[in-house]
Each structure stands twice: as C-alpha cells, then as structure tokens.
Amino acid sequence: xxxxxxxxxxxxxxxxxxxxxxxxxxxxxxxxxxxxxxxxxxxxxxxxxxxxxxxxxxxxxxxxxxxxxxxxxxxxxxxxxxxxxxxxxxxxxxxxxxxxxxxxxxxxxxxxxxxxxxxxxxxxxxxxxxxxxxxxxxxxxxxxxxxxxxxxxxxxxxxxxxxxxxxxxxxxxxxxxxxxxxxxxxxxxxxxxxxxxxxxxxxxxxxxxxxxxxxxxxxxxxxxxxxxxxxxxxxxxxxxxxxxxxxxxxxxxxxxxxxxxxxxxxxxxxxxxxxxxxxxxxxxxxxxxxxxxxxxxxxxxxxxxxxxxxxxxxxxxxxxxxxxxxxxxxxxxxxxxxxxxxxxxxxxxxxxxxxxxxxxxxxxxxxxxxxxxxxxxxxxxxx
Numbered sequence: 001x002x003x004x005x006x007x008x009x010x011x012x013x014x015x016x017x018x019x020x021x022x023x024x025x026x027x028x029x030x031x032x033x034x035x036x037x038x039x040x041x042x043x044x045x046x047x048x049x050x051x052x053x054x055x056x057x058x059x060x061x062x063x064x065x066x067x068x069x070x071x072x073x074x075x076x077x078x079x080x081x082x083x084x085x086x087x088x089x090x091x092x093x094x095x096x097x098x099x100x101x102x103x104x105x106x107x108x109x110x111x112x113x114x115x116x117x118x119x120x121x122x123x124x125x126x127x128x129x130x131x132x133x134x135x136x137x138x139x140x141x142x143x144x145x146x147x148x149x150x151x152x153x154x155x156x157x158x159x160x161x162x163x164x165x166x167x168x169x170x171x172x173x174x175x176x177x178x179x180x181x182x183x184x185x186x187x188x189x190x191x192x193x194x195x196x197x198x199x200x201x202x203x204x205x206x207x208x209x210x211x212x213x214x215x216x217x218x219x220x221x222x223x224x225x226x227x228x229x230x231x232x233x234x235x236x237x238x239x240x241x242x243x244x245x246x247x248x249x250x251x252x253x254x255x256x257x258x259x260x261x262x263x264x265x266x267x268x269x270x271x272x273x274x275x276x277x278x279x280x281x282x283x284x285x286x287x288x289x290x291x292x293x294x295x296x297x298x299x300x301x302x303x304x305x306x307x308x309x310x311x312x313x314x315x316x317x318x319x320x321x322x323x324x325x326x327x328x329x330x331x332x333x334x335x336x337x338x339x340x341x342x343x344x345x346x347x348x349x350x351x352x353x354x355x356x357x358x359x360x361x362x363x364x365x366x367x368x369x370x371x372x373x374x375x376x377x378x379x380x381x382x383x
Contacts, residue, residue, distance in 0.1 A: 008371035010252050010289040014048050017376030018234050018245040018339075020060035025242060026215055026228045027061030033222035037061060037215075038086065038208070040229035041076070042068035047365040048233055048248060051079045052374055057232060058083055066227055070099045070106070077102045086131060089141055096120035096128070105129040105167055109142050111151050114158070121163040128164040130155065132198070132205070136171040136190040137183055148194055152201045159203075168206035168225070169198055176213035177237040184214075188221055213237045234339075235347065235358045246346065248362050249338035250290070250370075254303070254321075254328050256282035266320050267312025271297065274322075280311075281321040283334050288316045290365050291336065298353050302335035302344035304328050337361070 027037040039057035041050040054065050054076055065085045067073035073087040087099060088107035096106055097120040108114040108130050121128040132155055135142030143151050158164045171191050175181035191209050198205055207223035212231035214221050217238055230237055234246035258280050260266075265273045266280065281303065287293045296314045300307040301321055311322045321334070340346040347361040354361075365372075 009255075009284040010369060011250075011371040011373060012047070012365045013249040013251065014052065014372065014374045015245070015247045015249070015339075015376045016052060016056045016374055018247040019048070019053055019056040019232060020376075022232045022234050022244050022247070023057045023060035023062050023228070025244065026212070026226070026231055029215060029219070030222055030226045030228075031061075033219045034224075035210075035222040036063045036225045038064035038066050038225055038227045039232050040066035040068075040227055042066060042072055042229075043363045044072075044366045046230065046233050046359065047363040049372055049374070050076065051081070052377065053232070054079075054081055054083075056377060062228075062232075064225060066229075067104075070094055070096065070104065073104045074098060074102055077104065084129075088131070088133065092116070097124045100124050100126050100128045103129065105131055107131045107133050107141075107170075108151065108155065109133045109135075111147065111154055114151060114154055118158045118161075118163050127162065129167045130164045131168040131170055132166060134169060134171050134191065134194040136187040136194070136209075138172050138174040138187075140172070142171060145190070145194075149197055152198050152203070156201050156203065166198070166203050166205050168208055169195055170208045173209065173211055173214055176211055176218065179217060179238060184218065184221075211237075216240055216242055230359055233362060235362070246339045248347065248365065250336045250347075250365060251338075252283045252285040252289075252334045252336065254281045254330055254332045254334060255284050257323075257327060257330065258282075265312075267296075267315060269313055271313055272311040279323040279325065279327055281308075281323050281328055281332075281334075283319050283321060284317060285334075285336065286315045286317045286319055288367070289369050290367055291319060292350070292354060294354060295350065299336075299350070300345060302338065302342065304332060307343065307345070 030037045039062040041054050044050050045053035070087045073085045086105045101124050117128050133142040155166050175183045208225035210221050210226040212228050215226040234244045236244050262276050293314045299310045308321050310319050335344045337347050338344045347358040350361050351358040
C-alpha cells in the first residue's frame with residue numbers, strides 16, 4: 001500500500017517550472033526571428049491561474065501578456081504586474097476608461113469600437129494604446145477588409161488629436177495548427193496588405209499574427225511579436241518534437257474501499273458488472289469537479305504505480321476504480337491526468353477520447369470545488 005497524502009478531494013497541481021521552461025523555449029524561437037513574446041493568460045491562465053502563470057512567464061522571457069477581456073487585464077495590473085498587457089474582446093457596455101488609465105492596450109476591431117475608445121480616452125485625459133485588428137479570414141473578431149481603410153483613417157485622425165497611439169495591428173490564424181493548410185499563406189498575405197494600408201496612412205505599428213502553432217512552425221510570420229497561448233502550458237497544438245512540458249496535474253485520493261463479489265453492478269444504470277471478485281476504490285471527484293460524464297467506461301486513473309480502469313458511470317461527486325486484487329491505502333493519491341511521464345493519463349488523452357481539444361480540458365479545471373496549488377515557484381506550494 002502507498003501512504004496517504006494531504007490534499008483536497010479534487011486538486012490541480014500547477015508546475016511553474018514547466019511554465020518557465022515552455023516560455024523560455026518559445027521566447028527563444030521568437031527571438032531568433034527578432035520577435036518579442038506575449039504570454040496569453042486569458043481564461044484564468046487556461047485554468048492554471050493567470051497571475052502566477054503571468055509572473056512565471058515574465059521571469060522566463062515573455063515581455064507582454066494577453067488577457068482577452070479588460071477585467072482579466074485589470075486583474076493583472078491590480079496584482080502589481082507592470083508589463084504591457086493586451087485586451088481584445090468586451091461587450092459594448094464596458095467602459096474602457098479604467099483600462100486606459102491603467103495602461104492596458106486595447107483592441108479596436110471596428111470604427112464603433114474605436115469611437116468608444118476615443119471617448120473614454122478623452123474622458124480620462126490619457127492617451128489610449130490601441131491595437132487595430134484586421135480579420136484576415138477567421139471571420140470572427142476583427143475588422144473586415146472593406147471597412148479597414150476607414151478604421152485606419154479614423155485611428156490616424158484620433159492619433160493626431162492626441163487621444164491615442166496606434167501601437168500595433170494584428171490578426172489571428174484559423175488553421176496554423178494544420179501544417180500546410182492553404183489559409184495560412186492567404187491570411188498572411190491579407191495581413192501584409194492591411195499593414196501596408198496602415199503604413200501608407202502614416203502609421204508605424206508593430207505587427208503580430210503568430211499564435212502558438214505558428215510560433216513553433218512558421219518563423220517567417222513571427223513579425224514583431226508572437227502570442228503564445230496553449231504551448232506555454234505545455235500542450236502542443238502541432239505535431240512537433242519540441243520539448244513542451246504539461247504544467248497541470250489533476251488528482252484526488254481514495255476515500256473508501258470495498259470488496260465486491262462477481263456479478264455485482266456499479267453506479268447509476270448498473271452499466272458495469274464485476275466479472276470476478278474485485279476491490280473497488282471510491283474517488284471523490286466527478287463531473288462537478290471537471291471529470292466529464294462522457295468518459296464513463298472510457299477512462300483510467302494512475303493509482304499505486306499503474307493505470308486502473310474507472311468502472312460504471314462517472315457521477316457528480318465521485319467515481320469508482322476497479323483495483324482487482326490490489327488494495328490501495330485510504331488516502332492514496334489518484335492521478336486523473338498529468339504530464340504522462342510515468343504512464344499516467346494526460347489532458348490530451350482525455351481530449352482525444354472525447355473528440356475535443358486539450359484547451360477545453362485544462363480550462364475546464366477552473367471550478368469552485370477544485371483546489372489549485374503550485375510547485376516549482378515561490379508563490380504557493382502544495383500541501
């Protein structure tokens with residue numbers, strides 16, 4: 001039997017040393033192209049904790065941060081972080097004034113959005129730092145081509161009024177994680193054309209287009225700044241052999257053991273029946289804690305040095321592990337997913353089984369009942 005460990009019923013352990021390693025690797029690739037590195041910490045750091053991840057990333061060579069919403073970006077400022085921070089998506093009722101006052105870079109994807117930024121900057125008396133976003137083919141956020149010249153003209157006029165500085169233009173790839181996809185070249189061409197419009201209007205902005213996938217595979221599109229997201233958390237969006245190290249481990253513990261006879265059924269619906277006398281271990285983590293119910297009958301955990309199958313349906317608060325003739329200790333650590341170095345399941349494995357992406361798995365760990373602790377850094381340590 002293994003000894004019990006002291007931990008909450010469901011916990012994610014974040015390895016900040018892995019974050020630093022990944023950022024250093026990515027920043028090194030960007031530097032080879034003369035580009036700076038932005039660490040994207042939206043979604044509370046993809047479920048890893050925005051502030052600790054941001055500090056680790058900045059310590060490892062990132063010089064920018066990305067927060068998506070203004071609220072996320074302001075939270076970084078309130079934590080004492082002074083690095084440049086970009087926000088890029090908010091609802092029309094959000095007041096940009098606090099962000100401008102805090103020196104947050106704000107994205108304008110339309111003339112209407114730019115007008116709101118100008119109004120807020122005029123009210124604060126501070127010059128807004130603006131990034132103009134061009135839609136190059138993702139057809140999501142960003143200014144469409146037919147409105148781009150007017151957006152640029154309005155931005156130039158506002159800059160002459162002294163209410164803003166156009167810091168950068170940017171866009172986002174749709175298929176950079178599909179190596180050789182024709183849209184990559186097409187989007188880069190549209191981006192270059194949009195940049196030339198800005199240059200012809202008298203602007204000299206920075207350019208940023210590359211996400212994690214393009215940072216790893218397309219150095220010609222690094223331009224002045226790369227935006228690294230999923231890769232800083234050690235999850236590789238492209239099939240490369242780069243030494244990225246997953247930073248998150250999701251774990252729980254055994255809370256109850258019972259010996260059941262052959263023929264006994266387990267959990268709701270009695271979808272699994274023991275084919276032999278066996279030992280069942282109860283683990284207090286379920287779909288309220290981020291274990292998808294759709295993994296029922298399709299997952300295993302790492303317990304006492306080997307994988308063991310989860311049997312029966314995953315419940316809201318618990319799941320059951322078939323241990324055969326092995327009897328783990330009460331309190332024994334159960335790894336639901338981790339780095340994979342020992343053979344334990346990984347977030348990528350969960351995603352592949354579910355037909356989704358590992359982004360969704362790790363971001364889904366940001367839950368009230370799931371505790372979070374850190375190793376490999378000075379901010380917090382696991383029990």
